Amino acid sequence: MxxxxxxxxxxxxxxxxxxxxxxxxxxxxxxxxxxxxxxxxxxxxxxxxxxxxxxxxxxxxxxxxxxxxxxxxxxxxxxxxxxxxxxxxxxxxxxxxxxxxxxxxxxxxxTHLFCSQCGQGLEEVTDELAVYCRTCDYRTYPRISPCIIVAVYRGHGDSAEILLAHGVRHPEGLYSVLAGFVESGETLEQCLAREVFEETGVDVECIEYVMSQPWPFPHSLMMGFTARYRDGDVTPDGNEVLAANWFTFNALPKTPPPGTIAAQLIDAARTKCGC
Ligand SMILES: [Zn+2]
Known part of the structure:
Protein backbone atom coordinates (compact mmCIF):
# COMPACT_ATOMS: atom_id res chain seq x y z
CA MET A 1 0.00 0.00 0.00
CA THR A 111 1.63 15.89 -14.11
CA HIS A 112 -1.65 16.32 -12.21
CA LEU A 113 -1.57 19.86 -10.90
CA PHE A 114 -4.74 21.00 -12.68
CA CYS A 115 -8.12 19.40 -13.37
CA SER A 116 -8.41 18.00 -16.91
CA GLN A 117 -12.17 18.70 -16.82
CA CYS A 118 -12.44 22.31 -15.54
CA GLY A 119 -8.83 23.56 -15.33
CA GLN A 120 -8.90 24.41 -11.61
CA GLY A 121 -6.05 23.44 -9.27
CA LEU A 122 -6.13 19.88 -7.90
CA GLU A 123 -5.55 18.82 -4.31
CA GLU A 124 -3.95 15.60 -3.17
CA VAL A 125 -6.16 13.07 -1.42
CA THR A 126 -4.67 11.91 1.88
CA ASP A 127 -6.15 8.42 2.32
CA GLU A 128 -5.13 7.00 -1.07
CA LEU A 129 -2.97 7.93 -4.04
CA ALA A 130 -5.25 10.24 -6.01
CA VAL A 131 -5.89 13.91 -6.73
CA TYR A 132 -9.23 15.66 -6.39
CA CYS A 133 -10.93 18.67 -7.97
CA ARG A 134 -13.18 20.38 -5.43
CA THR A 135 -14.76 22.57 -8.12
CA CYS A 136 -16.21 19.77 -10.25
CA ASP A 137 -15.99 16.81 -7.83
CA TYR A 138 -13.62 14.84 -10.07
CA ARG A 139 -11.05 12.37 -8.76
CA THR A 140 -8.06 11.17 -10.78
CA TYR A 141 -5.86 8.12 -10.16
CA PRO A 142 -2.42 7.24 -11.51
CA ARG A 143 -2.58 6.13 -15.12
CA ILE A 144 -1.68 2.51 -15.89
CA SER A 145 -1.66 1.49 -19.56
CA PRO A 146 -2.50 -2.18 -20.20
CA CYS A 147 -0.44 -3.77 -22.92
CA ILE A 148 -0.41 -7.34 -24.28
CA ILE A 149 2.79 -9.17 -25.16
CA VAL A 150 2.61 -12.54 -26.90
CA ALA A 151 4.81 -15.38 -28.10
CA VAL A 152 3.21 -16.97 -31.19
CA TYR A 153 4.33 -20.56 -31.91
CA ARG A 154 3.61 -23.38 -34.34
CA GLY A 155 4.62 -27.01 -34.77
CA HIS A 156 6.07 -29.46 -32.26
CA GLY A 157 9.46 -30.84 -31.27
CA ASP A 158 12.56 -30.03 -33.34
CA SER A 159 10.56 -28.43 -36.16
CA ALA A 160 8.61 -26.10 -33.83
CA GLU A 161 8.95 -22.39 -34.56
CA ILE A 162 8.31 -19.06 -32.88
CA LEU A 163 7.26 -15.83 -34.59
CA LEU A 164 9.65 -13.01 -33.71
CA ALA A 165 9.74 -9.45 -34.97
CA HIS A 166 12.23 -6.63 -35.28
CA GLY A 167 10.33 -3.53 -34.17
CA VAL A 168 10.99 0.06 -35.07
CA ARG A 169 12.23 0.79 -31.51
CA HIS A 170 14.46 -2.29 -31.17
CA PRO A 171 18.27 -2.09 -31.21
CA GLU A 172 19.78 -3.33 -34.48
CA GLY A 173 19.56 -7.11 -34.90
CA LEU A 174 17.24 -7.69 -31.94
CA TYR A 175 14.09 -9.74 -32.46
CA SER A 176 11.34 -10.07 -29.87
CA VAL A 177 7.80 -11.26 -29.31
CA LEU A 178 4.88 -9.03 -30.37
CA ALA A 179 3.29 -6.39 -28.16
CA GLY A 180 0.71 -3.63 -28.28
CA PHE A 181 -1.57 -1.41 -26.22
CA VAL A 182 -5.13 -2.36 -25.33
CA GLU A 183 -7.74 -0.07 -26.88
CA SER A 184 -10.88 1.18 -25.11
CA GLY A 185 -13.63 -1.44 -24.95
CA GLU A 186 -11.36 -4.28 -26.03
CA THR A 187 -10.74 -7.60 -24.23
CA LEU A 188 -7.15 -8.76 -23.84
CA GLU A 189 -7.85 -11.63 -26.26
CA GLN A 190 -9.28 -9.27 -28.90
CA CYS A 191 -6.33 -6.92 -28.45
CA LEU A 192 -3.87 -9.79 -28.86
CA ALA A 193 -5.50 -11.12 -32.04
CA ARG A 194 -5.73 -7.60 -33.51
CA GLU A 195 -2.13 -6.65 -32.71
CA VAL A 196 -0.68 -9.90 -34.09
CA PHE A 197 -2.75 -9.57 -37.28
CA GLU A 198 -2.03 -5.86 -37.77
CA GLU A 199 1.70 -6.20 -37.21
CA THR A 200 2.37 -9.51 -39.01
CA GLY A 201 -0.76 -10.58 -40.95
CA VAL A 202 -1.04 -13.79 -38.89
CA ASP A 203 -4.19 -15.22 -37.24
CA VAL A 204 -3.82 -16.99 -33.88
CA GLU A 205 -5.81 -19.36 -31.63
CA CYS A 206 -5.38 -21.14 -28.26
CA ILE A 207 -4.51 -17.91 -26.42
CA GLU A 208 -3.17 -18.67 -22.93
CA TYR A 209 -2.18 -16.27 -20.17
CA VAL A 210 1.35 -16.74 -18.76
CA MET A 211 2.39 -13.81 -16.54
CA SER A 212 2.46 -10.03 -16.15
CA GLN A 213 5.11 -7.40 -15.48
CA PRO A 214 4.83 -3.68 -14.71
CA TRP A 215 6.89 -1.75 -17.24
CA PRO A 216 7.39 1.80 -15.94
CA PHE A 217 8.33 3.51 -19.24
CA PRO A 218 6.29 5.45 -18.40
CA HIS A 219 3.32 3.46 -17.04
CA SER A 220 2.59 0.20 -18.88
CA LEU A 221 1.40 -3.08 -17.44
CA MET A 222 2.57 -5.88 -19.73
CA MET A 223 0.28 -8.92 -19.75
CA GLY A 224 2.04 -11.90 -21.28
CA PHE A 225 0.48 -14.72 -23.33
CA THR A 226 1.30 -17.55 -25.67
CA ALA A 227 -0.83 -18.14 -28.77
CA ARG A 228 -0.79 -20.83 -31.46
CA TYR A 229 -0.55 -19.96 -35.15
CA ARG A 230 -3.72 -20.61 -37.12
CA ASP A 231 -3.40 -19.03 -40.54
CA GLY A 232 -1.74 -16.39 -42.71
CA ASP A 233 1.60 -15.52 -44.30
CA VAL A 234 3.95 -13.35 -42.27
CA THR A 235 3.74 -9.80 -43.62
CA PRO A 236 5.42 -7.11 -41.46
CA ASP A 237 3.33 -3.95 -41.33
CA GLY A 238 6.43 -1.85 -42.14
CA ASN A 239 5.31 0.65 -39.54
CA GLU A 240 5.65 -0.80 -36.03
CA VAL A 241 7.31 -4.00 -37.27
CA LEU A 242 10.11 -3.72 -39.81
CA ALA A 243 10.84 -7.45 -40.13
CA ALA A 244 9.20 -10.63 -38.83
CA ASN A 245 9.98 -14.29 -39.29
CA TRP A 246 9.57 -17.82 -37.98
CA PHE A 247 12.59 -19.16 -36.09
CA THR A 248 13.27 -22.66 -34.74
CA PHE A 249 14.09 -22.65 -31.02
CA ASN A 250 17.63 -23.92 -31.59
CA ALA A 251 18.44 -21.11 -34.06
CA LEU A 252 17.03 -17.99 -32.44
CA PRO A 253 18.33 -14.54 -33.41
CA LYS A 254 19.43 -12.06 -30.74
CA THR A 255 16.49 -11.81 -28.29
CA PRO A 256 15.78 -9.82 -25.07
CA PRO A 257 17.91 -10.80 -22.04
CA PRO A 258 16.81 -13.22 -19.29
CA GLY A 259 14.54 -11.62 -16.71
CA THR A 260 12.50 -9.71 -19.25
CA ILE A 261 8.93 -10.84 -19.80
CA ALA A 262 9.78 -11.36 -23.50
CA ALA A 263 12.49 -13.90 -22.62
CA GLN A 264 10.12 -15.71 -20.26
CA LEU A 265 7.41 -15.89 -22.92
CA ILE A 266 9.88 -17.34 -25.43
CA ASP A 267 10.65 -20.03 -22.82
CA ALA A 268 6.92 -20.61 -22.25
CA ALA A 269 6.37 -21.08 -26.00
CA ARG A 270 9.35 -23.46 -26.14
CA THR A 271 7.76 -25.56 -23.38
CA LYS A 272 4.40 -25.51 -25.21
CA CYS A 273 6.11 -26.92 -28.29
CA GLY A 274 7.77 -29.70 -26.28
CA CYS A 275 11.32 -28.65 -27.07
ZN1 LIG B 1 -12.41 20.18 -12.09
Missing part, protein backbone atom coordinates in the same frame (compact mmCIF):
# COMPACT_ATOMS: atom_id res chain seq x y z
CA UNK A 2 1.22 3.49 -0.84
CA UNK A 3 1.16 6.04 2.00
CA UNK A 4 1.20 9.57 0.50
CA UNK A 5 3.13 12.36 2.23
CA UNK A 6 4.14 10.81 5.57
CA UNK A 7 4.95 13.53 8.10
CA UNK A 8 8.27 12.25 9.42
CA UNK A 9 11.11 10.13 8.14
CA UNK A 10 11.24 6.68 9.80
CA UNK A 11 13.75 6.28 12.65
CA UNK A 12 15.13 3.04 11.30
CA UNK A 13 17.18 2.62 8.15
CA UNK A 14 15.05 2.70 5.02
CA UNK A 15 15.70 2.32 1.30
CA UNK A 16 15.22 5.62 -0.53
CA UNK A 17 14.16 5.94 -4.16
CA UNK A 18 15.37 9.47 -4.80
CA UNK A 19 13.76 10.45 -8.07
CA UNK A 20 14.44 13.36 -10.40
CA UNK A 21 12.45 13.15 -13.64
CA UNK A 22 12.99 9.63 -14.99
CA UNK A 23 16.23 9.26 -13.05
CA UNK A 24 16.85 7.44 -9.78
CA UNK A 25 19.79 8.01 -7.44
CA UNK A 26 21.93 4.84 -7.62
CA UNK A 27 25.46 3.86 -6.65
CA UNK A 28 28.23 4.73 -9.09
CA UNK A 29 30.60 1.82 -8.31
CA UNK A 30 29.15 -1.25 -10.05
CA UNK A 31 30.08 -3.46 -7.07
CA UNK A 32 28.74 -1.19 -4.29
CA UNK A 33 27.09 -3.08 -1.41
CA UNK A 34 23.95 -0.95 -1.69
CA UNK A 35 22.82 -0.03 -5.19
CA UNK A 36 20.18 2.28 -3.68
CA UNK A 37 20.81 4.56 -0.69
CA UNK A 38 19.93 3.10 2.71
CA UNK A 39 19.69 5.93 5.22
CA UNK A 40 18.59 6.45 8.82
CA UNK A 41 16.47 9.42 9.89
CA UNK A 42 19.52 11.57 10.64
CA UNK A 43 21.22 10.92 7.30
CA UNK A 44 18.04 11.57 5.33
CA UNK A 45 16.88 14.64 7.31
CA UNK A 46 17.96 17.30 4.81
CA UNK A 47 16.79 15.35 1.75
CA UNK A 48 13.48 14.63 3.45
CA UNK A 49 12.92 18.29 4.23
CA UNK A 50 13.72 19.51 0.72
CA UNK A 51 11.87 16.83 -1.27
CA UNK A 52 9.04 18.11 -3.47
CA UNK A 53 7.02 14.96 -2.71
CA UNK A 54 7.35 12.02 -0.31
CA UNK A 55 5.58 8.69 -0.05
CA UNK A 56 6.07 5.33 1.57
CA UNK A 57 5.80 2.93 -1.36
CA UNK A 58 6.39 -0.53 0.12
CA UNK A 59 8.92 -2.81 1.79
CA UNK A 60 11.83 -4.82 0.48
CA UNK A 61 13.01 -7.82 2.52
CA UNK A 62 11.56 -6.23 5.66
CA UNK A 63 13.08 -2.78 5.05
CA UNK A 64 10.68 0.10 4.36
CA UNK A 65 11.02 1.79 0.97
CA UNK A 66 10.34 5.51 0.45
CA UNK A 67 10.07 7.80 -2.54
CA UNK A 68 11.60 11.27 -2.38
CA UNK A 69 10.87 13.27 -5.53
CA UNK A 70 13.31 16.14 -5.97
CA UNK A 71 13.34 19.30 -8.09
CA UNK A 72 17.10 19.05 -8.68
CA UNK A 73 19.46 16.05 -8.96
CA UNK A 74 20.64 15.18 -5.44
CA UNK A 75 24.31 14.98 -4.53
CA UNK A 76 25.24 12.08 -2.27
CA UNK A 77 28.77 10.63 -2.06
CA UNK A 78 29.08 7.43 -4.12
CA UNK A 79 25.69 7.93 -5.79
CA UNK A 80 24.52 9.55 -8.99
CA UNK A 81 21.16 10.34 -10.57
CA UNK A 82 20.94 7.84 -13.47
CA UNK A 83 18.10 6.68 -15.76
CA UNK A 84 15.66 4.21 -14.20
CA UNK A 85 16.37 1.83 -17.09
CA UNK A 86 19.97 1.39 -15.87
CA UNK A 87 18.65 -0.14 -12.64
CA UNK A 88 16.95 -2.94 -14.57
CA UNK A 89 19.93 -5.29 -14.52
CA UNK A 90 21.49 -4.06 -11.26
CA UNK A 91 18.74 -5.05 -8.80
CA UNK A 92 16.28 -7.95 -8.59
CA UNK A 93 12.79 -7.73 -10.06
CA UNK A 94 11.15 -6.91 -6.72
CA UNK A 95 13.38 -3.91 -6.06
CA UNK A 96 13.14 -2.79 -9.68
CA UNK A 97 9.34 -2.90 -9.43
CA UNK A 98 9.55 -0.58 -6.41
CA UNK A 99 11.86 1.80 -8.29
CA UNK A 100 9.39 1.75 -11.18
CA UNK A 101 6.55 2.48 -8.76
CA UNK A 102 8.53 5.41 -7.31
CA UNK A 103 9.00 6.96 -10.75
CA UNK A 104 5.34 6.41 -11.68
CA UNK A 105 4.04 7.97 -8.46
CA UNK A 106 6.37 10.98 -8.84
CA UNK A 107 5.30 11.35 -12.49
CA UNK A 108 1.62 11.20 -11.52
CA UNK A 109 1.92 13.93 -8.88
CA UNK A 110 4.00 16.19 -11.15
Missing amino acids: IVPRPENAPDQVAIYMIVNGNKVLQSVPEDAANILPQLDSKAVASLWQHAAYRARIGTYQGTPVYLLDTDEPVELAGFESLPLRQLLHRVDSQLFALAGRACQVAYFIR
Whole structure:
Protein backbone atom coordinates (compact mmCIF):
# COMPACT_ATOMS: atom_id res chain seq x y z
CA MET A 1 0.00 0.00 0.00
CA ILE A 2 1.22 3.49 -0.84
CA VAL A 3 1.16 6.04 2.00
CA PRO A 4 1.20 9.57 0.50
CA ARG A 5 3.13 12.36 2.23
CA PRO A 6 4.14 10.81 5.57
CA GLU A 7 4.95 13.53 8.10
CA ASN A 8 8.27 12.25 9.42
CA ALA A 9 11.11 10.13 8.14
CA PRO A 10 11.24 6.68 9.80
CA ASP A 11 13.75 6.28 12.65
CA GLN A 12 15.13 3.04 11.30
CA VAL A 13 17.18 2.62 8.15
CA ALA A 14 15.05 2.70 5.02
CA ILE A 15 15.70 2.32 1.30
CA TYR A 16 15.22 5.62 -0.53
CA MET A 17 14.16 5.94 -4.16
CA ILE A 18 15.37 9.47 -4.80
CA VAL A 19 13.76 10.45 -8.07
CA ASN A 20 14.44 13.36 -10.40
CA GLY A 21 12.45 13.15 -13.64
CA ASN A 22 12.99 9.63 -14.99
CA LYS A 23 16.23 9.26 -13.05
CA VAL A 24 16.85 7.44 -9.78
CA LEU A 25 19.79 8.01 -7.44
CA GLN A 26 21.93 4.84 -7.62
CA SER A 27 25.46 3.86 -6.65
CA VAL A 28 28.23 4.73 -9.09
CA PRO A 29 30.60 1.82 -8.31
CA GLU A 30 29.15 -1.25 -10.05
CA ASP A 31 30.08 -3.46 -7.07
CA ALA A 32 28.74 -1.19 -4.29
CA ALA A 33 27.09 -3.08 -1.41
CA ASN A 34 23.95 -0.95 -1.69
CA ILE A 35 22.82 -0.03 -5.19
CA LEU A 36 20.18 2.28 -3.68
CA PRO A 37 20.81 4.56 -0.69
CA GLN A 38 19.93 3.10 2.71
CA LEU A 39 19.69 5.93 5.22
CA ASP A 40 18.59 6.45 8.82
CA SER A 41 16.47 9.42 9.89
CA LYS A 42 19.52 11.57 10.64
CA ALA A 43 21.22 10.92 7.30
CA VAL A 44 18.04 11.57 5.33
CA ALA A 45 16.88 14.64 7.31
CA SER A 46 17.96 17.30 4.81
CA LEU A 47 16.79 15.35 1.75
CA TRP A 48 13.48 14.63 3.45
CA GLN A 49 12.92 18.29 4.23
CA HIS A 50 13.72 19.51 0.72
CA ALA A 51 11.87 16.83 -1.27
CA ALA A 52 9.04 18.11 -3.47
CA TYR A 53 7.02 14.96 -2.71
CA ARG A 54 7.35 12.02 -0.31
CA ALA A 55 5.58 8.69 -0.05
CA ARG A 56 6.07 5.33 1.57
CA ILE A 57 5.80 2.93 -1.36
CA GLY A 58 6.39 -0.53 0.12
CA THR A 59 8.92 -2.81 1.79
CA TYR A 60 11.83 -4.82 0.48
CA GLN A 61 13.01 -7.82 2.52
CA GLY A 62 11.56 -6.23 5.66
CA THR A 63 13.08 -2.78 5.05
CA PRO A 64 10.68 0.10 4.36
CA VAL A 65 11.02 1.79 0.97
CA TYR A 66 10.34 5.51 0.45
CA LEU A 67 10.07 7.80 -2.54
CA LEU A 68 11.60 11.27 -2.38
CA ASP A 69 10.87 13.27 -5.53
CA THR A 70 13.31 16.14 -5.97
CA ASP A 71 13.34 19.30 -8.09
CA GLU A 72 17.10 19.05 -8.68
CA PRO A 73 19.46 16.05 -8.96
CA VAL A 74 20.64 15.18 -5.44
CA GLU A 75 24.31 14.98 -4.53
CA LEU A 76 25.24 12.08 -2.27
CA ALA A 77 28.77 10.63 -2.06
CA GLY A 78 29.08 7.43 -4.12
CA PHE A 79 25.69 7.93 -5.79
CA GLU A 80 24.52 9.55 -8.99
CA SER A 81 21.16 10.34 -10.57
CA LEU A 82 20.94 7.84 -13.47
CA PRO A 83 18.10 6.68 -15.76
CA LEU A 84 15.66 4.21 -14.20
CA ARG A 85 16.37 1.83 -17.09
CA GLN A 86 19.97 1.39 -15.87
CA LEU A 87 18.65 -0.14 -12.64
CA LEU A 88 16.95 -2.94 -14.57
CA HIS A 89 19.93 -5.29 -14.52
CA ARG A 90 21.49 -4.06 -11.26
CA VAL A 91 18.74 -5.05 -8.80
CA ASP A 92 16.28 -7.95 -8.59
CA SER A 93 12.79 -7.73 -10.06
CA GLN A 94 11.15 -6.91 -6.72
CA LEU A 95 13.38 -3.91 -6.06
CA PHE A 96 13.14 -2.79 -9.68
CA ALA A 97 9.34 -2.90 -9.43
CA LEU A 98 9.55 -0.58 -6.41
CA ALA A 99 11.86 1.80 -8.29
CA GLY A 100 9.39 1.75 -11.18
CA ARG A 101 6.55 2.48 -8.76
CA ALA A 102 8.53 5.41 -7.31
CA CYS A 103 9.00 6.96 -10.75
CA GLN A 104 5.34 6.41 -11.68
CA VAL A 105 4.04 7.97 -8.46
CA ALA A 106 6.37 10.98 -8.84
CA TYR A 107 5.30 11.35 -12.49
CA PHE A 108 1.62 11.20 -11.52
CA ILE A 109 1.92 13.93 -8.88
CA ARG A 110 4.00 16.19 -11.15
CA THR A 111 1.63 15.89 -14.11
CA HIS A 112 -1.65 16.32 -12.21
CA LEU A 113 -1.57 19.86 -10.90
CA PHE A 114 -4.74 21.00 -12.68
CA CYS A 115 -8.12 19.40 -13.37
CA SER A 116 -8.41 18.00 -16.91
CA GLN A 117 -12.17 18.70 -16.82
CA CYS A 118 -12.44 22.31 -15.54
CA GLY A 119 -8.83 23.56 -15.33
CA GLN A 120 -8.90 24.41 -11.61
CA GLY A 121 -6.05 23.44 -9.27
CA LEU A 122 -6.13 19.88 -7.90
CA GLU A 123 -5.55 18.82 -4.31
CA GLU A 124 -3.95 15.60 -3.17
CA VAL A 125 -6.16 13.07 -1.42
CA THR A 126 -4.67 11.91 1.88
CA ASP A 127 -6.15 8.42 2.32
CA GLU A 128 -5.13 7.00 -1.07
CA LEU A 129 -2.97 7.93 -4.04
CA ALA A 130 -5.25 10.24 -6.01
CA VAL A 131 -5.89 13.91 -6.73
CA TYR A 132 -9.23 15.66 -6.39
CA CYS A 133 -10.93 18.67 -7.97
CA ARG A 134 -13.18 20.38 -5.43
CA THR A 135 -14.76 22.57 -8.12
CA CYS A 136 -16.21 19.77 -10.25
CA ASP A 137 -15.99 16.81 -7.83
CA TYR A 138 -13.62 14.84 -10.07
CA ARG A 139 -11.05 12.37 -8.76
CA THR A 140 -8.06 11.17 -10.78
CA TYR A 141 -5.86 8.12 -10.16
CA PRO A 142 -2.42 7.24 -11.51
CA ARG A 143 -2.58 6.13 -15.12
CA ILE A 144 -1.68 2.51 -15.89
CA SER A 145 -1.66 1.49 -19.56
CA PRO A 146 -2.50 -2.18 -20.20
CA CYS A 147 -0.44 -3.77 -22.92
CA ILE A 148 -0.41 -7.34 -24.28
CA ILE A 149 2.79 -9.17 -25.16
CA VAL A 150 2.61 -12.54 -26.90
CA ALA A 151 4.81 -15.38 -28.10
CA VAL A 152 3.21 -16.97 -31.19
CA TYR A 153 4.33 -20.56 -31.91
CA ARG A 154 3.61 -23.38 -34.34
CA GLY A 155 4.62 -27.01 -34.77
CA HIS A 156 6.07 -29.46 -32.26
CA GLY A 157 9.46 -30.84 -31.27
CA ASP A 158 12.56 -30.03 -33.34
CA SER A 159 10.56 -28.43 -36.16
CA ALA A 160 8.61 -26.10 -33.83
CA GLU A 161 8.95 -22.39 -34.56
CA ILE A 162 8.31 -19.06 -32.88
CA LEU A 163 7.26 -15.83 -34.59
CA LEU A 164 9.65 -13.01 -33.71
CA ALA A 165 9.74 -9.45 -34.97
CA HIS A 166 12.23 -6.63 -35.28
CA GLY A 167 10.33 -3.53 -34.17
CA VAL A 168 10.99 0.06 -35.07
CA ARG A 169 12.23 0.79 -31.51
CA HIS A 170 14.46 -2.29 -31.17
CA PRO A 171 18.27 -2.09 -31.21
CA GLU A 172 19.78 -3.33 -34.48
CA GLY A 173 19.56 -7.11 -34.90
CA LEU A 174 17.24 -7.69 -31.94
CA TYR A 175 14.09 -9.74 -32.46
CA SER A 176 11.34 -10.07 -29.87
CA VAL A 177 7.80 -11.26 -29.31
CA LEU A 178 4.88 -9.03 -30.37
CA ALA A 179 3.29 -6.39 -28.16
CA GLY A 180 0.71 -3.63 -28.28
CA PHE A 181 -1.57 -1.41 -26.22
CA VAL A 182 -5.13 -2.36 -25.33
CA GLU A 183 -7.74 -0.07 -26.88
CA SER A 184 -10.88 1.18 -25.11
CA GLY A 185 -13.63 -1.44 -24.95
CA GLU A 186 -11.36 -4.28 -26.03
CA THR A 187 -10.74 -7.60 -24.23
CA LEU A 188 -7.15 -8.76 -23.84
CA GLU A 189 -7.85 -11.63 -26.26
CA GLN A 190 -9.28 -9.27 -28.90
CA CYS A 191 -6.33 -6.92 -28.45
CA LEU A 192 -3.87 -9.79 -28.86
CA ALA A 193 -5.50 -11.12 -32.04
CA ARG A 194 -5.73 -7.60 -33.51
CA GLU A 195 -2.13 -6.65 -32.71
CA VAL A 196 -0.68 -9.90 -34.09
CA PHE A 197 -2.75 -9.57 -37.28
CA GLU A 198 -2.03 -5.86 -37.77
CA GLU A 199 1.70 -6.20 -37.21
CA THR A 200 2.37 -9.51 -39.01
CA GLY A 201 -0.76 -10.58 -40.95
CA VAL A 202 -1.04 -13.79 -38.89
CA ASP A 203 -4.19 -15.22 -37.24
CA VAL A 204 -3.82 -16.99 -33.88
CA GLU A 205 -5.81 -19.36 -31.63
CA CYS A 206 -5.38 -21.14 -28.26
CA ILE A 207 -4.51 -17.91 -26.42
CA GLU A 208 -3.17 -18.67 -22.93
CA TYR A 209 -2.18 -16.27 -20.17
CA VAL A 210 1.35 -16.74 -18.76
CA MET A 211 2.39 -13.81 -16.54
CA SER A 212 2.46 -10.03 -16.15
CA GLN A 213 5.11 -7.40 -15.48
CA PRO A 214 4.83 -3.68 -14.71
CA TRP A 215 6.89 -1.75 -17.24
CA PRO A 216 7.39 1.80 -15.94
CA PHE A 217 8.33 3.51 -19.24
CA PRO A 218 6.29 5.45 -18.40
CA HIS A 219 3.32 3.46 -17.04
CA SER A 220 2.59 0.20 -18.88
CA LEU A 221 1.40 -3.08 -17.44
CA MET A 222 2.57 -5.88 -19.73
CA MET A 223 0.28 -8.92 -19.75
CA GLY A 224 2.04 -11.90 -21.28
CA PHE A 225 0.48 -14.72 -23.33
CA THR A 226 1.30 -17.55 -25.67
CA ALA A 227 -0.83 -18.14 -28.77
CA ARG A 228 -0.79 -20.83 -31.46
CA TYR A 229 -0.55 -19.96 -35.15
CA ARG A 230 -3.72 -20.61 -37.12
CA ASP A 231 -3.40 -19.03 -40.54
CA GLY A 232 -1.74 -16.39 -42.71
CA ASP A 233 1.60 -15.52 -44.30
CA VAL A 234 3.95 -13.35 -42.27
CA THR A 235 3.74 -9.80 -43.62
CA PRO A 236 5.42 -7.11 -41.46
CA ASP A 237 3.33 -3.95 -41.33
CA GLY A 238 6.43 -1.85 -42.14
CA ASN A 239 5.31 0.65 -39.54
CA GLU A 240 5.65 -0.80 -36.03
CA VAL A 241 7.31 -4.00 -37.27
CA LEU A 242 10.11 -3.72 -39.81
CA ALA A 243 10.84 -7.45 -40.13
CA ALA A 244 9.20 -10.63 -38.83
CA ASN A 245 9.98 -14.29 -39.29
CA TRP A 246 9.57 -17.82 -37.98
CA PHE A 247 12.59 -19.16 -36.09
CA THR A 248 13.27 -22.66 -34.74
CA PHE A 249 14.09 -22.65 -31.02
CA ASN A 250 17.63 -23.92 -31.59
CA ALA A 251 18.44 -21.11 -34.06
CA LEU A 252 17.03 -17.99 -32.44
CA PRO A 253 18.33 -14.54 -33.41
CA LYS A 254 19.43 -12.06 -30.74
CA THR A 255 16.49 -11.81 -28.29
CA PRO A 256 15.78 -9.82 -25.07
CA PRO A 257 17.91 -10.80 -22.04
CA PRO A 258 16.81 -13.22 -19.29
CA GLY A 259 14.54 -11.62 -16.71
CA THR A 260 12.50 -9.71 -19.25
CA ILE A 261 8.93 -10.84 -19.80
CA ALA A 262 9.78 -11.36 -23.50
CA ALA A 263 12.49 -13.90 -22.62
CA GLN A 264 10.12 -15.71 -20.26
CA LEU A 265 7.41 -15.89 -22.92
CA ILE A 266 9.88 -17.34 -25.43
CA ASP A 267 10.65 -20.03 -22.82
CA ALA A 268 6.92 -20.61 -22.25
CA ALA A 269 6.37 -21.08 -26.00
CA ARG A 270 9.35 -23.46 -26.14
CA THR A 271 7.76 -25.56 -23.38
CA LYS A 272 4.40 -25.51 -25.21
CA CYS A 273 6.11 -26.92 -28.29
CA GLY A 274 7.77 -29.70 -26.28
CA CYS A 275 11.32 -28.65 -27.07
ZN1 LIG B 1 -12.41 20.18 -12.09
